[in-house]
Amino acid sequence: MASKDSKQKKKNNSEETQHPVTVQYLMKTLQELQSEHEALKRELLRSRRIPSGRIGAALLIIGSLVLIGSVLASSATFAFIGLGLTFWGALFLFARPIKFVRSTLLDSTAITSYTTVDRMVQDLGYKAKSIYIPPYPKEAYLPEYLKGLKEMVVFIPAEDSATMPTLEEMAKKQFLLKSPKGICITPPGFGLSSVIEKELRAGFTQIRPERLYDLLPKVITSNLELAKSFEMKSENELTHVRITGSVYSSLYSREQGLRSIHFLGCPLTSAIACALAKATGKLVTITKDNVSYDLQTIDVWYQTLEA
């Protein structure tokens, strides 16, 4: 009996000793987070306090005055100073700092939709496979009941060897398809593909697939700066894409444990699948992906399928 009591006491003591540690740890974490929050607030205020527009305008005004003064005083030195100030003022107004979001925020906003797809696919017991279905061109005439075909969708079939849904079924904009069984969702990279189209000033349907191989790397690395390097080439009926330093790379990390990212692709690889589907007018599927250990390099293989 006594030994039982002592065991219970020991258990209680151990709980008591563990509890303060946890509370202390939580308090410490809370303090750290609060200080980080304050630091971010200060940073935000600082960035708001010095608008480059005002600096640019001030430089422009001072430079103009100095330029006028240099003409009145016939001074070459003042003319150079005035010219410089005016130019840099104009440049500050022209090439302003752009608004940015931290890449971690990009991930956190994207994770939700992938987790949802993961849950749906797991719950429905579907095979991890996706087929990107190209939409009809926006300019193409379609009767009212087929207007739904102008939207880009990705079909997740219930079985590996499933046939494709009929046009009528897809035109209904249904989520759950019965024959063949599967779900139709908007690709995670659909929005990004629209942004790329805007940058290219042309729809993917108007671009030949071979031309896409030259255009996409420039837009993704230089214009949108979504990756450090981007290679796209054709490999025996497959399209191989190698992305280095992608802003979405952390979505592939093991800690996230996302399954759907491997068959749907991250927003960037999904946007490429959308682009390929639109440019070729064929079905596109992600056959394989390979992510390096440090998440820096992502290799994705796409396959085009006949409808």
Added chain:
Amino acid sequence: MNFPLGLWDISLWIAVTAIILLVTSELIGPYSDYFGDFVIEKTRLRLTALVLGAAFMVTVILRVVMPT
């Protein structure tokens, strides 16, 4: 009340500014490891640098065509 700078002076100023801007735009380019995260409209900066470079070339051609 004349403008105190001649064509040659302006040409020199344009050349120096164009070099500064071209080097800056190259340094803060997306491929740069050190300044790649610089948040500015890089395309506009590069465009300005290229326009200034072209302006310098124009002044050089003017000097060649009309030396005096």
